[in-house]
Amino acid sequence: MTAAANRLDEMSPVLLMGPGPSCVPPEVYQALARPTIGHLDPRFLAIMEDIKTLLRQLMGTSNSLTLPVSGTGSAGMETSFVNLIEGGDRVLILSNGVFGQRMADVAQRLRAEVEALEFPWGTPVVPEAVRQRLAARDYDLVAVVHAETSTGVCNPVAEIGQLVRACDALYLVDTVTSLGGMPVTMDAWGADVMYSGTQKCLSCPPGLAPVSFSERAVAKLQARSTKVPNWYLDLTMIIKYWEGASRVYHHTAPINMLYGLYQALRCVLDEGLEQVFQRHRQAHEQLVAGLAELGIGMLVDAPYRLPMLNAVLIPEGVPEAAVRKTLLDQYGIEIGAGLGPLAGRIWRIGLMGHTARPENVARVLEALRATLPQGRAAG
Amino acid sequence: MTAAANRLDEMSPVLLMGPGPSCVPPEVYQALARPTIGHLDPRFLAIMEDIKTLLRQLMGTSNSLTLPVSGTGSAGMETSFVNLIEGGDRVLILSNGVFGQRMADVAQRLRAEVEALEFPWGTPVVPEAVRQRLAARDYDLVAVVHAETSTGVCNPVAEIGQLVRACDALYLVDTVTSLGGMPVTMDAWGADVMYSGTQKCLSCPPGLAPVSFSERAVAKLQARSTKVPNWYLDLTMIIKYWEGASRVYHHTAPINMLYGLYQALRCVLDEGLEQVFQRHRQAHEQLVAGLAELGIGMLVDAPYRLPMLNAVLIPEGVPEAAVRKTLLDQYGIEIGAGLGPLAGRIWRIGLMGHTARPENVARVLEALRATLPQGRAAG
Numbered sequence: 001m002t003a004a005a006n007r008l009d010e011m012s013p014v015l016l017m018g019p020g021p022s023c024v025p026p027e028v029y030q031a032l033a034r035p036t037i038g039h040l041d042p043r044f045l046a047i048m049e050d051i052k053t054l055l056r057q058l059m060g061t062s063n064s065l066t067l068p069v070s071g072t073g074s075a076g077m078e079t080s081f082v083n084l085i086e087g088g089d090r091v092l093i094l095s096n097g098v099f100g101q102r103m104a105d106v107a108q109r110l111r112a113e114v115e116a117l118e119f120p121w122g123t124p125v126v127p128e129a130v131r132q133r134l135a136a137r138d139y140d141l142v143a144v145v146h147a148e149t150s151t152g153v154c155n156p157v158a159e160i161g162q163l164v165r166a167c168d169a170l171y172l173v174d175t176v177t178s179l180g181g182m183p184v185t186m187d188a189w190g191a192d193v194m195y196s197g198t199q200k201c202l203s204c205p206p207g208l209a210p211v212s213f214s215e216r217a218v219a220k221l222q223a224r225s226t227k228v229p230n231w232y233l234d235l236t237m238i239i240k241y242w243e244g245a246s247r248v249y250h251h252t253a254p255i256n257m258l259y260g261l262y263q264a265l266r267c268v269l270d271e272g273l274e275q276v277f278q279r280h281r282q283a284h285e286q287l288v289a290g291l292a293e294l295g296i297g298m299l300v301d302a303p304y305r306l307p308m309l310n311a312v313l314i315p316e317g318v319p320e321a322a323v324r325k326t327l328l329d330q331y332g333i334e335i336g337a338g339l340g341p342l343a344g345r346i347w348r349i350g351l352m353g354h355t356a357r358p359e360n361v362a363r364v365l366e367a368l369r370a371t372l373p374q375g376r377a378a379g
Numbered sequence: 380m381t382a383a384a385n386r387l388d389e390m391s392p393v394l395l396m397g398p399g400p401s402c403v404p405p406e407v408y409q410a411l412a413r414p415t416i417g418h419l420d421p422r423f424l425a426i427m428e429d430i431k432t433l434l435r436q437l438m439g440t441s442n443s444l445t446l447p448v449s450g451t452g453s454a455g456m457e458t459s460f461v462n463l464i465e466g467g468d469r470v471l472i473l474s475n476g477v478f479g480q481r482m483a484d485v486a487q488r489l490r491a492e493v494e495a496l497e498f499p500w501g502t503p504v505v506p507e508a509v510r511q512r513l514a515a516r517d518y519d520l521v522a523v524v525h526a527e528t529s530t531g532v533c534n535p536v537a538e539i540g541q542l543v544r545a546c547d548a549l550y551l552v553d554t555v556t557s558l559g560g561m562p563v564t565m566d567a568w569g570a571d572v573m574y575s576g577t578q579k580c581l582s583c584p585p586g587l588a589p590v591s592f593s594e595r596a597v598a599k600l601q602a603r604s605t606k607v608p609n610w611y612l613d614l615t616m617i618i619k620y621w622e623g624a625s626r627v628y629h630h631t632a633p634i635n636m637l638y639g640l641y642q643a644l645r646c647v648l649d650e651g652l653e654q655v656f657q658r659h660r661q662a663h664e665q666l667v668a669g670l671a672e673l674g675i676g677m678l679v680d681a682p683y684r685l686p687m688l689n690a691v692l693i694p695e696g697v698p699e700a701a702v703r704k705t706l707l708d709q710y711g712i713e714i715g716a717g718l719g720p721l722a723g724r725i726w727r728i729g730l731m732g733h734t735a736r737p738e739n740v741a742r743v744l745e746a747l748r749a750t751l752p753q754g755r756a757a758g
Contacts, residue, residue: 033412047386206418250453254451
């Protein structure tokens, strides 16, 4: 027998303003609940084809190998490294937050020779430092996070791309948090590998990781001297299911999650990328201005701020966890805590995808005004 | 701009009688579409706790480490091997189908010393052969598939378990296809590692892999000399999110898929395991009898047949792919093709979870009767 109460019956919606998941539009919920069909059904194969086409538009690429991996955004990271790295490969990670650190951890487990070029959390990667490092040594892969979810910093991935293109290294860009919320132009950046997640600016629940490999990356994959040491994420097999006429079964695709992604991509592209990006920028500006009225500042200097992930300095003396709990329990709003060295110093307020709307920004500002200690709220 | 037509609008239901996914009950679709909340929201943590409890009931175990991994059933296989194997470990795979072969491939990529003890496809693993092999050599891990989805064979996992328990090896059992459709009693079998999938007899769409580790398996995991060479599936980190008070973020859990699994587990346990297993057996018997009337036999001898995966011998001269296409296009019924050496020799008719009902068996029998060439249909 199961527990008496079904916890889903009382699952009221939350305004999701943390670092993801973000709010999901009704069309995407409906898509998730469409009838499951087989992973080799021609109607499903047609949806897979459309997903690849829609992803290419969103990612700014013409790469043939562009598909969603059957796991969350971190599985996209794992897929990118495990397919491209062989033991002893030299990898340079440009790191200024949790997700840069995570890339180093992933690559080390694959027995790469990993160097991390580190920058202070809350500041961007400095291209000149990258240029010097690339001049001093050869690397097989250079990796950077576009939108550092742990700090709210936007890294200059286009500039870094020019530097990496002057070398032989492959260029990997993490766009988990940026994709669908600000311009992402894989081919123009000269990126060889990119991955993302569904639960940020695509406003689909977590569970899939869009991944794209350039022809150079595919060539490196095909020239491996050893099998990919991860059967589940081996793209040499996965592409035989996602491409070509024979559609060789690898693992059973997560059908309904793919329905959700298909619908989420349609929502973004139907609204129009420029309109979507502008909506994110405007929500961000509204939030920053409203916080300033409350006397609350931002961790990151203005030119480097992400629109969709706002690292907000917690006013001194404010019990940060208690405020988050009040927001969630009394206002139905989730905001995120800081990670690592920023724990207790910042809140992370997400304005991602469907969440990034003026009425939602007004709600969180009002809730903060009412919740913060009086003197502080008076600003 | 997106393509004009939304392919989900015309997504009519299919009677899913292949090797999975299976038909999904309405409650599970509704669960998938419940509001997404945060992966650290206390209400979500409560659902996670319930899922662990429900899984333990279904898997027949009291193992603390029992949780769904964020990927499909094959990710469960990957998780089990990558967490327990270190380079040079000696692994014995008892193999009589595609999924035994897959285990060998997974383990070899992790640099295990893999031996496969092979049995003809369509026949079960023979315990006496296992006993002899175990007497001749020591292994770190012995692995077998309970319900071989590629052949419809049930392997004698309880008997094999007794043999493995007499050695030092860990015992791994794949229950992707059996869990929720026939008795699965992990602790009674002496199994140390078990994994499954959601899209078979649990009747939840694909996307999650329940996994359970015994205390012995956890001890081996904790005694590793190297980090798990797969960040995404590293259980030493994943359990810090799924267990304990601190709930350390690892990767964003697939929230809505977990809603679906939670509901699917409730459906199975609310109906009652005995009733569910009986429903599968009865549907299987009805199918076999009906096929016999059509002059169609089974690949597997009666004592070794699985109820939920029926390997059906294709009558000579029947165009097997054309029949499957007619069933899908004209009757809305999906059945599966054979894999590997059984391609063209068998159909695989799944009676899994919500699919395993008398009216569905009648539908597929009627469709086959109408579709097969006249002489054959007359039996």
